[in-house]
Amino acid sequence: MDFEAVRTFVAVAEAGQFRKAAVDLSVTQQAVSKRIAALERHLGVRLFTRTPHGAEPTIDGQALLPHARELLRVADRAVASVRAGRRPLRVDVINSRGAVSGLMRDFHRAHPGTELDVLMMLDIDAAVAALRSGAIDASFRAVADPGRPLPEDIASVRVLDEPLQLLTGPGHALARARSVTVAELAGHRIWMPGIVPGTEWAAYYDDLVAAFGLTIEATGPNFGSDALLDTVADTPALATFMSEGTRLVWPAGHGLRRVPVTDPVPVYPHSLLWHRDNPHPALTVLRAHLAGVSPAPDAPGTWRPGWTRPH
Template sequence: MDLNAVRTFVAVADAGQFQKAAVDLSLTQQAVSKRVAALERELGVRLLTRTPRGAELTVDGQAFLAHARALLRTEARARASVRPGSRALRVDVIGRRASLAGLLRGFHRDRPGIDLDVVTLAGSQEAVAAVRDGGIDATFRAVTMPGQPIPDGIEITPVSDEPLHLFTGPAHPLAGATAVTPAQLAGHRIWMPGNVPGTEWTAYYEALAAEFGLTIEASGPNFGVEALIERVAASSTLATFLGVQTPLIRPAGYEMRLIPLRDPTPVYPHSLLWRADNRHPALAALRAYLASLHHDRPDGEIWTPAWARRSAGASSGAG
């Protein structure tokens, strides 16, 4: 449908006269008449009738007017959605309760005037494709999947290396430890029902398990981090991994243990990916905010998959 014709019809309906609508639109009266006539032919109905008093809506014109206004509002929103500075910055995070969502909340507190649209895509492959195609402005991801290179034109910069801790309930055999090594976890049940095949976080934990001889169980439905914490806290055999920045909701009546991992400390490498030609001013503000943050690195040796290190080093890494 020709939106210029729709806009002209609305102008005539509001003005009540073809001549006044022509003045309002900076058109000739003949051009206004032609646009309205073309719209009427497309719809197959008469929208306006000429009377001695001006232009009056027909019954069909009255029915169509509200929809015509809605079309013009939709057009305005569509234009605003791609106008830099006038639309929300669209950012993907792995989960709304993940630590990187906390970084976005900090950015929003620091810059409350910037509109954010936070989305959660399924995995790094989908997220990187959405950045490449312009569906989102940026994504927080650990790494891309092994064997999946960063497309040309995508920038990636490290944000933080988040140490992992072992999470147990008070009855677990390791609950009294002040720290454990990854190798000490061999033979213990590490339960992570949120590990979905084909995602970068599952690839990360598979690499961790292979490196240190661990067994990670992903069985059972994933009811979210709160349900995971509640079950592990009540178990004498189950444990799980949590990032130190993961917000914890403590179930009533349960004690919990968060035990550091040492020698080496597994860290989950978070990065920000965006298109190099994205000129959204809020994206520049987000990158500057992230660069201003200070993150303490854990003492001693750290571990992350070799393919994660290659992915982070393959980019220009502009901060």
């Protein structure tokens, strides 16, 4: 069914005149007549009766009118759902508890009128494909993967370097340290189940291991952060890496310790990615907000893989 014809039908029914409906729709009266005639042919019924005062819906026209109004409401909602500026800004974050999620919460508090959809995608390839298709508007990622630069239509800017910390149980040899150097971690078992080969965060940890001779074990099923915390708390020989901005809550009896890592401080470099032609007005607002609140990356005494994109 031609939605312009349906819209014209509703306009005539509400105006009571073809001429006034033409003015309301900013088209000619002839165009209104042609649209109504086409709709009548499509439906096989007469929709209006001409009167000295204008046009009145026939019985069939009266029956169609509420359905036509609902069709237009549905069509308008469908258009609004994909039109930039009239739908939520769709942003991909690497996890729901990290510093990037905190940045998005701060943005929402600073701009409460901006509707947001926050989601999590597996890796940078999926995120870039979603940016190029318009499925999402922005993504926080470490870029670029080794040997795989971003496509030319995808822009990026570094917005946050998130320090890593060592998370241990109370019985771990480093649990009471005020800080620990990267070199002192050599020989300790760092358990991080759920690292997915081929992702940019797997590449990050691969380079961290190679640079400092660390031992990171990704064995075993990933039952989520709660199970990870339970195991670390109960196993003196195990520790794990947790980013400084990760929000965690654990039972008081766990006695977990968060130990800063220094000399140098390993940081996970988050960049904001977006499609260069994305017209969503809230994307510009988000970029300006991040530029105003994010500390400068590559601070002295920090480490990141050489393949990650500079600021």
